[in-house]
Amino acid sequence: MQIHPLITDSATLAALVDRLAQHPFVAVDTEFMRENTYWPDLCLLQIASPDEAAAIDPKAEGLDLQPLWDLLVNNEEVLKVFHAGGQDLEIVHNMTGKTPHPLFDTQIAAMALGFGEQVGYSNLIESMLGHTLDKGARFTDWSRRPLDKRQIDYAIADVTHLATIFPRMVTKLKKTGRGQWLDEEMERLADPSSFAFEPEDAWKRLKLPSRNPAVLGRLKAIAAWREVEARGKNLPRGRIIKDDTLNDLAAHPPKTQDDLGRVRGLSAGWRNNDIGGRLMAAIGEAKPLDPEEMPDREPRRPGLTKDAALVSDLLKLLLKIRAKEAGVAARLIARSDELEALAAGVRRNLNILAGWRYEEFGRDALDLVEGRLAFATENGKLKMTRTLEIVE
Template sequence: MQIHPLITDSATLAALCERLAQSPYVMVDTEFMRENTFWPDLCLIQIADDKEAAAIDPKAPGLDMKPLLDLMVDNEDVLKVFHAGGQDIEIIYNLTGKTPHPLFDTQIASMALSQGEQIGYGNLVEAWLGITLDKGARFTDWARRPLDKRQIDYAIGDVTHLSALFPMMLEELRKTGRGGWLDQEMERLADPANYAADPAEAWKRVRLSSRKADVLGRLKAIAAWRETEARDKNLPRGRIAKDETLADLATHPPRDQADLAKVRGLSAAWRGNDIGARLMQAIATSEPLDRDDMPEREPYRPGPGKDGALVADLLKLLLKIRSREINVAARLLARSDELELLAAGVRERLAVLEGWRYEQFGHDALDLVEGRMAFAVVNGKLQMTRTARE
């Protein structure tokens, strides 16, 4: 594979993207810093196909990133391959308003190949290629310039190794017939709604037990205020105010700006400064939450009685057995909350009762709950046995 020098000029980047656009897939990774900012500070982009690889310096003066971004979000003929790509995709969404598509995530794919639920990149490379990665540059300051050769070599390794192992994973998925199991997971990862940070929706991320319309209306207003302040100052949300502080302000609103000095988690200086005034303005202009926007209550679901928790535990045991039998990560088959709903009598809108999940696990889970299947010990091993015909 040809490894290019660090790309810092527009002509070289455009030529690279033109060549990569002819490939069926490209590997993508980014290096960024976000410990002290609201927006991730993009410091390096690595990209490769099976023939060439390069690192691109987005901080290079005058670099036109459009050819690369067009390849990411507008070229439907090229599959974009990531490992644990959520934050990489968020960066691309922030730059373009779109997500890469189509895409493939090797961490998600590994769940269908019995390699755990969140396998790290180093462990994945070691498992498939027998290569132990040097992690020395993992926590480097990627924003500092110039980048040295060790940093660049480390970063490019994230896509060159991915280029080698991706076709191997793809072949294994084809052989096992499990490629289709991942379609829904990949589309969920590519959904732009995951990355759109709308200030008007920020309140939904703050935990608050109250269902009073006025309290939730204040929470909505001050959460939007915090989102705007954090964006404008490019600071993490928690640097403006923590979630528990927002919940306290929504539940017990201060009478005037001077009272902000008494709020735990806020600086005493807010009783007289501009940011405190903007917070008070948000509280003063808040309106009770509309009925249509109220969080939905969980509908009453008659459970299987006082033993419901035990039934859910049996389902979780069945999930462990079945995931081990078919060599797949348990979380790909079913989530714990779904099993609890199944134990409580819910039969609709559960992914575990649809498609391949139903065939591989949901069918037996339903039989267990409805008394058509039981656990048995055979030759010292725990197995499932049918108790009645359907």
């Protein structure tokens, strides 16, 4: 495979993209920094076909990245291969408003091949290729220039190995007949709505200080205000105001802006500066949370009776057994909320009751819930047994 020098000019990048577009797939990775910013700061993008690989410097002056974005988000003929690509996809979405499509994530594929639920890249490469990756540059500050040869080689190695293991994974998936298992997961990962995070939803990510609608209404308003401030200043949320302070303000709102100077976690300057004024405006405009927005008291098991909760636990045990037998990660087959829904009596619109999931797990899960399957032990080992249906 040909390895190119760091690409910093538009003509070289455009020519590379033209060649890459002739291949059925490209492997993609990014290096970024976000410790001091709200938005991830793209510092390097690596890309490879089976023939060549390159690192692209998005910080190079005058570099036109549009051909690269067109390849990643507009060219439906080329499959884009990532490993644990969630943050990479977020970066592309921030830059273009779209996500790469079609795509293939080797971490998700590894779940169908028995590598576990979240196998790390280095472990996957070592398992499939026998290579131990050089981790010497993993703590690089990728925003600094110039980057030395070792740093660039370290970054490019990620996509060269990715381009090598991808065809091998596809071959294994074809042999096991599990390729179609991944289609739904890949489409879900590529859904742009996953990255279109609205400020009004920011409160849902926080530890709730109360179930009082007025408190939660203020929490919603203040969290949305912080999100807008953080985006506008391109600062981490915690640099604007920390979660604990935000919760305290929602639970014990200041009556005047002058009171902000006595709030732990805020500087005295907030009592008379502009940002303090905007915070007080957000608090003043807050309305109690609507009843339909109120979170469940037990968000992990909404609406489950005690008996249904026990059935859900049995379903999780069955899932663990079936996943082990099939040699796949349990998370690929079913999610906890689906098991709880089945235990609670839901029978429609569940992924585990359709397609390959039904064949691998759903049929047995339904039989367990409805009394046609039971757990038993034999010689100290757990096994499943069929029960006779009672005919009245």
